[in-house]
Amino acid sequence: MIIARLVGLCLRRRITRERLDRALKKLDFPGRARPASRGGNTVRVSCVQRRLRLVKSPEQYVDMLFSFAQQAYGQGSRLLVFPEYNFFDLFGLVPGFSLLDRFFRRTAGGSKASGGGKDPVAALMANIFNEIAAAVESCCEIIISRLALGFGLYIYSGSYLTKEGGRLYNAGSLFGPDGGKIGTQKKIHLTDFEAALGLCPHCGMEVYRLPIGSVAFPICMDATYFETFRVARDKGADVVILPIANMEEYDLWKSLRGIWTRVQETYTYGLKSSLNGWIAGMHFTGKAGVFAPLELTPGKDGVIALADHWEGDCLVTADINFSELEEARKNAEYYGDSNPDFERYYIKRAYTGL
Amino acid sequence: MRRRAEKGSRARMKVGAVEWLEHELTGIGSAGKLLELIRSRLLKAEEAGIGMIVLPAFTGCLFQLLESGRNNLGGLTGAAEARGYLEKVSRLSEGLRMTICPGSYFDADSQGTFHQSCLITDGRLLHTQRQLYLSRWERTLGLSRGAEARVLETDGWRVGIVMPTDAFYPQVSRMLAMNGVGLVLAPSGITGPQNETLQLCGMWRETQLNQFFAAESCYNGRAGDRPLWGESRIHAPLGMTEGGDGFLARSRGSEGLISAVLNMQGREEAITDFNVLRRLNAEFYRRAGLFGGEGE
Numbered sequence: 001m002i003i004a005r006l007v008g009l010c011l012r013r014r015i016t017r018e019r020l021d022r023a024l025k026k027l028d029f030p031g032r033a034r035p036a037s038r039g040g041n042t043v044r045v046s047c048v049q050r051r052l053r054l055v056k057s058p059e060q061y062v063d064m065l066f067s068f069a070q071q072a073y074g075q076g077s078r079l080l081v082f083p084e085y086n087f088f089d090l091f092g093l094v095p096g097f098s099l100l101d102r103f104f105r106r107t108a109g110g111s112k113a114s115g116g117g118k119d120p121v122a123a124l125m126a127n128i129f130n131e132i133a134a135a136v137e138s139c140c141e142i143i144i145s146r147l148a149l150g151f152g153l154y155i156y157s158g159s160y161l162t163k164e165g166g167r168l169y170n171a172g173s174l175f176g177p178d179g180g181k182i183g184t185q186k187k188i189h190l191t192d193f194e195a196a197l198g199l200c201p202h203c204g205m206e207v208y209r210l211p212i213g214s215v216a217f218p219i220c221m222d223a224t225y226f227e228t229f230r231v232a233r234d235k236g237a238d239v240v241i242l243p244i245a246n247m248e249e250y251d252l253w254k255s256l257r258g259i260w261t262r263v264q265e266t267y268t269y270g271l272k273s274s275l276n277g278w279i280a281g282m283h284f285t286g287k288a289g290v291f292a293p294l295e296l297t298p299g300k301d302g303v304i305a306l307a308d309h310w311e312g313d314c315l316v317t318a319d320i321n322f323s324e325l326e327e328a329r330k331n332a333e334y335y336g337d338s339n340p341d342f343e344r345y346y347i348k349r350a351y352t353g354l
Numbered sequence: 355m356r357r358r359a360e361k362g363s364r365a366r367m368k369v370g371a372v373e374w375l376e377h378e379l380t381g382i383g384s385a386g387k388l389l390e391l392i393r394s395r396l397l398k399a400e401e402a403g404i405g406m407i408v409l410p411a412f413t414g415c416l417f418q419l420l421e422s423g424r425n426n427l428g429g430l431t432g433a434a435e436a437r438g439y440l441e442k443v444s445r446l447s448e449g450l451r452m453t454i455c456p457g458s459y460f461d462a463d464s465q466g467t468f469h470q471s472c473l474i475t476d477g478r479l480l481h482t483q484r485q486l487y488l489s490r491w492e493r494t495l496g497l498s499r500g501a502e503a504r505v506l507e508t509d510g511w512r513v514g515i516v517m518p519t520d521a522f523y524p525q526v527s528r529m530l531a532m533n534g535v536g537l538v539l540a541p542s543g544i545t546g547p548q549n550e551t552l553q554l555c556g557m558w559r560e561t562q563l564n565q566f567f568a569a570e571s572c573y574n575g576r577a578g579d580r581p582l583w584g585e586s587r588i589h590a591p592l593g594m595t596e597g598g599d600g601f602l603a604r605s606r607g608s609e610g611l612i613s614a615v616l617n618m619q620g621r622e623e624a625i626t627d628f629n630v631l632r633r634l635n636a637e638f639y640r641r642a643g644l645f646g647g648e649g650e
Contacts, residue, residue: 189633203638224630226524226563231642253592253599256554257562264555265524294551301551333546334522334555337487341501343645346525350532351636 001127007094008131014093015058015139023062024143029150030073041322043212045079045239045271046072048158049288049307049314052277054092061089062143068315073151075317078212082144083275083288084170084220084245086158087136091279104280122196125280129197130168133161141173141181149179154212156241158273159219162186167200170219172243174208183208187219188228193247194221207235213269213322217241220258223270229262238322240268245275250285250310260302263291267329267336269320276311285310290318293328293335367511369537370404370613371571373586373605374413379575385420385442388413393446395611396454404613405509406453410573411471411518411541412582414439414459419578426579427460428495431467434460440472440479448477453508455515455539457571458485466498471515471541473506481506485517486526491545491580492519503529511618516540516568521556524563525645531564531631536618538566543573543582553584558600561589565625567602567616574607588614593624 048068055061065082072080091097104121137160144157159172162184169186176182186202187194205228207216216232216239223229223242232240242259263270274286289306291297297304305318329336372395382388392409399407417439418430436459443456453475461470461484469485469492484500485492503526506513514530516538521527530538540557557570572584586605592598594617602614640647 188635188638191633195633201633201635201638203635203641205638205642221633224563225634226528227634227639227644230525231639231644234644235642251592251598257559257592261555261559261563264559265522294549294555300547300549331490333490334519337489337493337499337519337523339486339499339501340646341499342486342503343525346529346645347636347640347647350525350529351634351639 003100003124004127004131007128008135010094011090011132012135015090015135017138017142019058020062020139020142023059024146027062027066027150042319043079043322044075044077044317044319045081045290046075046077046315046317047081047271047273047288047290048083049274049276049286049312049316050083051311051313052088052275052279052284054097054279055089056092058093058139064089065143065147069147069151069153069155071315072317073153075315077153077317079154079156079271081156081241081271081273082158082243083273084159084172084243085275086243087140087160088275088279090136090139101280106281119196121280122193126198129161129199130163133163133168136160137162144173145175145179145181148175148177152177154210156217156243156273158275159187159243168198169202170194170199171202172217172219174215174217174241176210182210185217185219187222189221189225191221191247205231205235207232207237209236213239213320215239215241217243220244220246223258223262226262226265229266229268233266233268238268238325239271239320241271243273244286245284246286247282247284249283250287255287260291264293264302267293267325267332269325274307288314288316290316290320292320292325293332295328296324365618366615367405367509368403368613368615369567369569369588370399370402370407370611371569371586371588371603371605372407372409372611373571373609374410374573374575375607375610376575378610379416382416382420385417388417388420389442389446392443392456396446396450396452398611399613400450400452402611402613404452406455406513406537406539406569408455408539408541408569408571409457410571410586411458411543412573412577412580413457413541415577417442418459424578427577429578430460431495431497432462434462434467436461436470440474444474444477444479447474450476453480455541457541457573458517460497467496468498468500469517469519470500471517473508473513473515473539475508480508481515483515483517485520487519487523489519489545505530505533505535511537513537513539516557516560518542518544521560524560527560527564531566536566536621537616538568540568540570542570542584543577544584545580545582548583550585557587557589562592562600563630565591565621565630567621572605586612588612590616591621591624593628594620
C-alpha cells in the first residue's frame with residue numbers, strides 16, 4: 001500500500017497541468033489545421049502501433065504522442081487511434097521504477113492466471129492503479145485534446161484509467177478537431193487479469209454520429225464477444241475503433257478471434273491500434289490494422305492495411321468508404337437477415353443465470 | 355454462470371465429417387446412386403470406429419431433386435417432402451453403431467418450406483433442427499425460418515446442429531453453447547465466389563467464440579442450379595489443436611471422409627486459461643437491448 005501511495009504521489013507531482021501546458025506550447029503545430037477531405041464518402045484513418053517506452057519526463061511522453069499525430073496529419077488522415085493502456089510509459093516517471101519492474105518480472109508468472117486476488121503482483125498493481133487513475137486520466141485528456149485541436153484531427157486517446165463512484169475502469173475517449181471531448185467508452189468485457197486487479201466492467205455503449213462516420217469505441221477484449229459489435233451495429237455504428245494491448249505472444253490464429261471476425265459479422269470497418277513491449281514482467285504484442293468485410297478488401301481477406309510485425313512502431317493508414325460499405329451490406333449473402341421469433345426471447349434463453 | 359455441465363459425458367468420441375467432392379456428384383443421375391454413395395461413406399465410417407457422423411448440407415435436397423425430376427432448388431419450395439429421404443437414410447442406419455446427421459433437406463408444412471436437418475440412429479429419428487436465418491439467395495426462394503436452436507443429449511454428449519447459413523449468425527452458436535452444447539454438427543455448403551477466408555467466418559469462428567467442438571461437412575458441386583463449395587473440417591478450441599489453428603482434421607479438398615477423436619476432458623483443460631464464456635456481460639446485453647430487449 002505504501003509503495004502504491006508513493007507511486008501515486010510521484011506521478012501527481014511530476015505530471016502537473018502547468019508542466020503539460022508548457023510542453024504542449026512548445027510543439028510545432030501546422031498553420032492549417034484540418035487535413036484535406038478525401039471527398040465523397042471516403043475517410044482516411046490512421047492506427048498507431050507503438051512500443052511501450054518508459055519515459056523520463058512528461059515532455060518526452062508528449063513528444064512521442066505528438067510525433068504520431070504529426071505523421072497522421074502528414075498522411076492526410078482525419079482520425080487517429082491510439083492503443084489500449086496508452087499511459088504505461090508514464091511509469092518511467094517513478095524514481096526507482098526499475099526496481100519495482102524487476103520485482104514484477106520475478107513474480108509475474110503466476111499473476112497472469114485467473115484468481116489473482118491473492119497474487120502479490122495483482123494486489124500491488126490494483127493499489128497502484130487506484131492511486132494513479134486521476135493523474136493518468138487528466139494527463140491523457142489534456143494532451144490528446146491539444147493534439148486534436150492543433151492538427152484538426154479526430155483522435156481516440158487510447159485507453160487509460162478512470163474512477164467513477166469509487167469504481168475503477170479501463171476507458172478511452174474520442175476528441176474532435178476543436179479539442180472537445182466527444183465521448184468516453186469504458187471497457188465492457190474484462191480479461192481475468194483485469195478482473196483480478198479490481199477493474200469493473202461497464203454496461204453501456206454509445207455510438208457517435210460524426211462527419212467521419214458513426215463511431216463506437218469498445219476496448220480490446222470486447223472484440224472477443226460478438227455481442228459488443230452487434231450492439232454497436234444496431235446503434236448505427238459503421239466504424240468500430242478497437243485499441244488493444246494483448247498480454248501474450250503474437251499468434252495469427254488468436255488474433256483472428258477478435259476484431260477481424262467481428263467486422264465480418266457486422267459489416268463495419270474495424271480500426272485496431274496496438275501497444276507492444278514489456279512492462280512489469282508482462283509482454284504485449286499485436287499488429288495494428290484496418291479491417292473491412294471481405295469483399296471490400298483487395299485480397300478478399302478482410303484486411304485493408306496491416307502492420308508488418310507485431311512489435312515496434314508504425315502508423316497504419318488506409319481509406320475507408322461508406323458508400324462501398326452500404327453497397328456491400330445490400331449485396332451480402334450471409335448478412336442482414338433477422339428472425340424475430342428466435343430473437344424475441346434471446347436474452348432470457350441465452351444469458352439467464354449469468 | 356449457467357453453462358450446463360455435460361452430465362455423465364462419455365469422455366471421448368470419434369466424430370466424422372463427409373465431404374462430397376465435385377467429381378463424385380457430377381455423374382449422379384438418380385436418387386438410388388446417391389444413396390449408394392452415402393451408404394459407402396457410412397460403411398467406411400463404421401469401419402473407422404466413428405460414433406457420430408455428419409453429411410454435407412443439401413445432400414437431402416439433391417435426393418429430393420433427383421427423385422422429383424426437378425433441376426432447381428426453387429422448384430422444391432412448397433412441395434418438398436422430406437419423408438422419402440429420411441426413410442431411406444433411416445434404413446441405411448439400421449445396424450450401424452453411429453448417430454448420423456444426414457445433411458440437409460427442404461421440408462414443407464402448413465407454415466412454409468424449411469431448410470432442415472436431423473439426427474438418426476439405428477433407424478430412429480432423434481432430433482430435428484430448422485435453419486433459423488436465411489442467406490440472400492434462400493430469401494429469394496421464399497424459405498421460412500425455424501424458431502429455436504434445439505439441443506439433444508445423446509451418448510453423454512450435448513449436441514446441436516448449426517445449419518449452413520446459421521454458421522454466419524453467431525447468436526445461434528452462442529445459444530447452443532449457453533445451453534451446454536459440447537459438440538456442434540454443421541452440415542455445410544457455401545455459395546458465391548470460392549474464398550477460404552469466408553469459410554473461416556463460419557464454423558471456425560463459432561468454435562473459437564464458444565469453445566465447443568464442431569464437425570463441419572461440406573458439399574462441393576451443384577445442388578440443382580446452385581453451386582456450392584467448402585472444405586470439411588473438424589474444429590476445436592485453438593489450445594487443443596496441434597498447429598494452434600483450431601483444426602483437428604481437414605479434408606483439404608481431397609478426402610471424402612475425415613475424423614477425429616474428441617476429448618471432453620482435454621477441452622475443459624484447454625479452456626481453463628482462456629474461458630471466453632466466463633466474462634460475458636449479460637447486464638450490458640440487457641441494458642443495450644440486444645436483439646430487442648429483455649425477452650419473455
